[in-house]
Amino acid sequence: MAPARLPAALPRVMRLLRFQRPGAAEPRLGLQENEGGDVVDLNEAEPALPRSMRAFLESGEHGLAAARRALASGQHRLPRAGLRLLAPIDDPEKVICVGLNYRDHCLEQDVKVPKEPLIFSKFPSAIAGPFDDIVHPAESSEVDWEVELAAIIGKTGRHIQESEAMEHIVGFTVANDVSARDWQMRRNGRQWLLGKTFDTFCPIGPAIVTKDSVTDVHNLRIRCSVNGQLMQNSSTSQLVFRLPQLVAWVSQFVTLRPGDVLLTGTPPGVGVFRKPPVFLKKTLPLLSPCNPLPLHPLCRDKGAARCTGLQHLLPLQQGDEVQCEIEELGTICNKVV
Numbered sequence: 302m303a304p305a306r307l308p309a310a311l312p313r314v315m316r317l318l319r320f321q322r323p324g325a326a327e328p329r330l331g332l333q334e335n336e337g338g339d340v341v342d343l344n345e346a347e348p349a350l351p352r353s354m355r356a357f358l359e360s361g362e363h364g365l366a367a368a369r370r371a372l373a374s375g376q377h378r379l380p381r382a383g384l385r386l387l388a389p390i391d392d393p394e395k396v397i398c399v400g401l402n403y404r405d406h407c408l409e410q411d412v413k414v415p416k417e418p419l420i421f422s423k424f425p426s427a428i429a430g431p432f433d434d435i436v437h438p439a440e441s442s443e444v445d446w447e448v449e450l451a452a453i454i455g456k457t458g459r460h461i462q463e464s465e466a467m468e469h470i471v472g473f474t475v476a477n478d479v480s481a482r483d484w485q486m487r488r489n490g491r492q493w494l495l496g497k498t499f500d501t502f503c504p505i506g507p508a509i510v511t512k513d514s515v516t517d518v519h520n521l522r523i524r525c526s527v528n529g530q531l532m533q534n535s536s537t538s539q540l541v542f543r544l545p546q547l548v549a550w551v552s553q554f555v556t557l558r559p560g561d562v563l564l565t566g567t568p569p570g571v572g573v574f575r576k577p578p579v580f581l582k583k584t585l586p587l588l589s590p591c592n593p594l595p596l597h598p599l600c601r602d603k604g605a606a607r608c609t610g611l612q613h614l615l616p617l618q619q620g621d622e623v624q625c626e627i628e629e630l631g632t633i634c635n636k637v638v
Contacts, residue, residue: 314334314335314510314511314514315332315334315365315368315369315372315472315510315511315513315514316332316333316334316335316336316507316508316509316510316511316514316631317330317331317332317354317357317368317389317472317508317509317510317511318330318331318332318333318340318386318387318389318506318507318508318509319331319354319386319387319388319389319390319391320340320384320385320386320387321384321385321387322379322383322384323383323384323385327352328352328387328391329342329343329344329345329352330343330344330350330351330352330354330357331343331379331384332368332371332372332508333381333508334372336507336508336631336632337381338381339378339379339380339381340378340379340380340381340384341371341372341377341378341379342377342378342379343357343367343368343371343377345377346367346370346371346374346376346377347367347368347370347371349367350364350367351364353392354389354390354391354392354509354560355390355392355393355394355559355560358390358453358454358455358471358559358560359558359559359560361455361456361559365471365511385430385432386430386431386432386506386507386508387430387506388428388429388430388431388433388504388505388506389453389474389505389506389507389508389509390428390453390505390509390560390562391425391428392425392560393425393428393560393561393562394425394558394560394561395422395425395555395557395558395561395562396422396423396424396425396427396428396503396561396562396564397420397422397551397555397561397562397563397564398420398421398422398423398449398478398497398563398564398566399418399419399420399421399542399547399563399564399565399566400415400419400420400421400493400566401414401415401419401541401566402415402418402419402540402541402542402565402566402567403535403539403540403541403566403567403568403569404539404541405535405539405568405569406539406566406567406568406569406571407541408569409569409570409574410574414541415541415542417550418542418546418547418550418551420550420551420554421493421494421497422494422497422498423478423494423497423498423502423503423564424498426498426500427479427497427498427499427500427501427502427503428503428504428505428562429500429501429502429503429504429505429635430504430505430506431475431504431505431506431507431631431632431633431634431635432506432507432633432634432635433501433504433635434501434635434636434637434638435477435479435501435502435504435581435623435635435636435637435638436499436500436501436638437581437582437583437620437637437638438481438499438500440481440484440499441481441482441483441484441496441499442483442580443481443482443483443573443578443580444479444480444481444482444580444581444637445479445480445481445482445571445572445573445580445581446477446479446480446525446527446532446533446571446572446581446623446625447477447478447479447480447525447567447571448475448476448477448523448524448525448533448567448568448625448626448627449475449476449477449478449523449564449565449566449567449625450473450475450476450518450521450523450537450564450565450627450630451473451474451475451476451505451562451563451564451565452470452472452473452518452544452547452548452562452563452565453470453471453472453473453474453509453560453561453562453563454469454470454471454557454558454559454560454561454562454563455469455470455471455472455559456468456469456471456559457469457556457557457558457559458548458552458556458557459552459555459556459557460552460553461548461549461552461557462549463545463546463548463549464545466544466545466546466547466548466549467512467544467545467548469548469552469557470512470544470548471509471511471512471559472509472510472511472512472514472515473509473510473512473515473518473627473630474505474506474507474508474509474510474630474631475505475506475507475625475626475627475630475631475632475633476503476504476505476562476564476625476633477503477504477505477525477623477625477633477635478497478502478503478564478567479497479499479501479502479503479504480496480497480502480571481495481496481497481499481502482496482572482573482578482580483496484496485497486573503562503564504625504633504635505562505633506631506633507631507632507633508630508631510629510630510631514629515629515630516629518537518544519537519538519540519543519544520536520537520538521536521537521627521628521629521630522534522535522536522626522627522628523535523536523537523568523626523627523628524625524626524627525570525623525624525625525626526623526624526626527579527581527621527622527623527624528621528622529622529624532570532571532572533567533568533569533570533571534568534570535568535569535570536568537565537627539568540565540566541566544563544565547563547565548563551563581621581623581637582618582619582620582621582637583618583620583621583637583638584618584619584620584637584638585618620636620637620638621636621637622634622635622636622637623635623636623637
């Protein structure tokens with residue numbers, strides 16, 4: 302009797318990322334098998350690889366094969382706790398966004414489900430890291446959250462057929478399409494761009510999870526919490542236009558290139574459609590005079606027996622913390638400052 306054949310090994314999960322070592326200024330490429338696990342230093346394992354994620358993705362299968370070798374070697378591993386994770390890609394040619402692409406999000410606005418994808422964009426300068434601060438602009442009083450699935454393009458294409466669209470995607474990551482609703486909905490002629498593209502208005506990460514590592518990208522839990530309170534809770538099964546349709550549609554108008562970021566829309570639960578509306582708060586200082594009772598900590602720390610009459614900055618309002626999570630992809634968490 303012939304020996305039973307063993308099942309083929311499952312592909313190992315690959316989470317491509319960028320990181321900095323303590324005290325080092327230069328970003329490096331890395332990868333993980335699981336969120337929070339050790340990071341393989343790709344630039345140490347494969348010195349010929351570029352240090353830019355965009356250049357790495359442009360190398361195509363050659364770069365991915367080198368990453369698989371590095372992962373399989375079991376070497377060049379660094380503890381995650383000692384590293385700063387950066388945006389997995391910080392210099393895409395394009396950040397493409399889709400509006401009204403969740404059925405349940407359309408329902409919360411009482412608008413019709415679109416018959417064609419609604420496309421807009423952010424400038425790449427809006428990108429921030431997975432744990433970087435969101436800077437609340439002084440020009441807006443209505444900053445809002447939007448958790449989104451982001452697809453990362455890995456292969457150049459124009460006029461791509463739906464049947465071939467997934468070949469042009471290398472993987473997926475978590476994004477927050479931070480939005481200044483006053484500028485999006487009332488200012489700038491109601492053109493969305495300015496309200497969507499303030500600096501730090503596109504946190505992404507923590508990694509690009511390669512598509513062969515994801516069970517079903519169109520059936521993932523997607524959530525957003527603000528200060529621990531669940532605000533958005535849906536599934537990518539609610540997408541109106543799925544990734545093959547989006548890639549085919551967008552590529553009619555522009556050439557998609559490796560590193561391009563495609564945000565696919567947000568589910569219901571954003572602040573602007575709550576009753577009453579809820580918007581993100583930043584940390585605000587309060588200029589407070591010394592009060593002799595009780596002794597102010599800054600004066601006490603200086604050994605003063607009583608307050609010296611100096612003015613002290615005290616926290617009046619703590620900034621909100623926004624956590625975005627997608628099943629199998631990971632979690633990003635950003636403080637509003």
